[in-house]
Amino acid sequence: MTLRPDDSPRRAAYEILLRVADGAYADMVLDAALNRSTLDGRDKRLLTELVYGILRLQGRLDFALAQFCSQPLKRLQPEVLWLLRLGSYQLLELDRVPAHAAVSSTVDLAREVGFEQVTGLVNGVLRALERGRAEIPWPPPAKIKPYLQHVCSMPVWLTKEVMRQLPNAEAQALGESLTVAPPLTLRVNTLKIDRDAFLQALQAAGHQARPCRYAGAGVIVEQRGEQPLPGDEQGWYQVQDEASMLTAELLNARPAQRILDACAAPGGKTTALAALTDNRAEIIALDKYPQRVELIRQGVARLGCPTVTAAECDLTRLPEFLEPQSFDRVLLDAPCSGLGVLRRNPEGRWNKSSANLRDLAALQQLLLNNVATLVRPGGLLLYSLCTFSHCETDEVVEDFLVAHPDFALEDLRTEFPAWQDLFTTTGTMRTYPHRHDGMDAFFAARFRRCN
Template sequence: MASRPDDSPRRAAYEILLRVDEGAFADLVLDTTLNRSQLDSRDRGLVTELVYGALRLRGRVDFALSQFCDRPLHRLQPGVLRLLRLGAYQLLELDRIPAHAAVNSSVELARELEMDQATGLINGVLRALARGKADIDWPDASNIRRYLQHVCSMPVWLSKELMRLLPNAEARALGEALAQPAPYSLRVNTLKTKRDQLLTALAEAGHRAHPCSYVPEGILIDKRGDGPLPGDAEGWYQVQDEASMLIAHLLDVQPGQRILDCCAAPGGKTTHIAVLTDNRAEIVALDKYPQRVALIDQGAERLGCSSIAAREWDLSEKPDFLAPASFDRVLLDAPCSGLGVLRRNPESRWNKSAVNLRELAVLQRQLLGNVAPLVKSGGRLLYSVCTFSWAETDEQVTTFLADHPEFQLEDLREQAPPEWAELFTEKGTLRSYPHRHAGMDAFFAARFRRLD
């Protein structure tokens, strides 16, 4: 009997990867598939591992496959290559799966998908890989570009970006970090509980966790138990990376302020601002799409954040319904390339290019220009992105200051706790990296003050 995505983890992974190749987002398709499936927790974990791993390490997997396939990979039928990548990922990265199981399940899945003509090829290539994987001549780190491409699974354009930004040793360290699975962290909702109380509840439920390194409300999950995390329905926490948690703190929000969160969905930073102001600030949250505005409202209700008014608006147009100089704080967490969160959105490695960086930089400059007039005299504008490309970070700061002499760049080190000092550059901007800062995502932030 043929397997279905709801009862076979490998079939489910294949179907998700097919959707991703067609342009879907891996996390959304994965969530939808798992919510509809009858798979147990162990098989659901395997689906997640196969999908994210095969996407994250596609460059490494393809390099290995090319050593044992007698034809160029790009000439294979897409479905056949997809099956080879799934099988090869298991052989290279999942020691708990026996080689014969990885090979045989790939061949059987090919038959189920009516690719009988390719079963011989799939069987031969994967068996050869299983026998010869220990002898693969992987590029040495001394050849940094090939190492980034074929060991760290970076496309050519992204390898060049890392090499331009960092010395070779650091480019290697960042590349290696981005090839690893992302950490799983929680922001404690201090409107409803305390970090120590949630840590105790997690331990009692069989989960291993410890406090994050920097933010006082962060928890890092080391290993999940079999059951759900406690406090989800009660709104005790928000899933959020530690780098993202830094942003609301750096905005320097206070009760009584009027605060604008631009491009706010899904609302993690918005609700964090509400928590830090104890629901005693006036927060306006904007997003371009109505379904994403709904996510802000849902998250605010779950967490008990009552000070947020969310509405739809495309900030590539000037928000004429908002009065000039009417906000004490403005957060622009701008649309960006997402290079700093590649571990969470691994398909981004393969569907973006250097051209996208330039296009995004133009949009970011436009958004900054449209929201800057909303800042009060003496107020602050925080620009943040989850990326590290020069065009979207330092270059944006230079351009904004040239375009807007009424603003000055502030040194974030002056407000931040002393133990955060290593997170900042000599200019006082935030630059977090997973290989430097306790595994957190790569974020950038710069804060501008409007002159009196």
């Protein structure tokens, strides 16, 4: 099926969801569709809401649909199940869409995309859901495992992972936080404007915003106005989560240092490091894929960071073009499961498993071992991830310290006393959206090379 960007938002959402189910990334497919689309602003917002909302709440929607469908959902054609999810999301989650419109538009869409034979089933299930939604037997929070699965929309493997990490009340809070859209957070590019001036510009343009709680250059846009965000072409800001901003600050980068951002794309932390050093440090930004290196270069040009050099490099092998022990600071924001950003990449709930976590941990250990060779004596190595799984975080740190007695884990609490609630008892950073002002779930550990 070919996505037509001038279709209705429901038709576009349906076709995007089919592509995501086939392995595409939701953000990339959606962004491409929005850029080509002739939909007005209101319909673009509805399209975005439908795609991300359905993927976040797929498990919850399926639990509700199962109460009213006469056959197991797994026996339905995948296209039909996505139609039902599209209709049920509008019925259960969008108060501004009348029930009759949610049902009739889904039935019309089924007919339009070639499923005339199931319009009766779609109509019957959705009308039954509308009549009976107040009687859906949602599991209560006290039954934490089914609550996480059926209310917080977590597959079984992810439910087990969260329950291993947190006590029940916190597991519930984390699960609930991952069902909602993340805040729009911007890092002010202090190379071009200070935060107070940018906040004033936002207010003048009709947006409501406030400073981030932790990050000194961070701004949370609490309500967008009708005008575009000010300063986009001038490079006044970068869309970036607050936890990601903090990761750059933890590296303690200074002017005149030589800094490596080892897995840098799309470049948010790279340009943050340039701003933190006032464009007075040599920064090398690497990524494995040429198209992602180009993203770094585009961001560097937009934000005005001439001291950054971006290059292609596969760090699963020792980088021969970089001299050993030649960097004062090395940041490894490693490829990971992305459990901490499931609000932004909700398909990650459904296309990963616990086996993927172990495979990723092995890759992370390999990358960490290789970049460690580049740190000078006395230099710092920061390992960061947007996840909370134990095997990708604490276990990798423990294995690294055993294999590298010349590195010591630093206690971040001593250097950042104002951020005490972000740190663990071992001095690593671990953030959660339900604890820390809505920021993504991140982990960071800092090592110093002793000799």
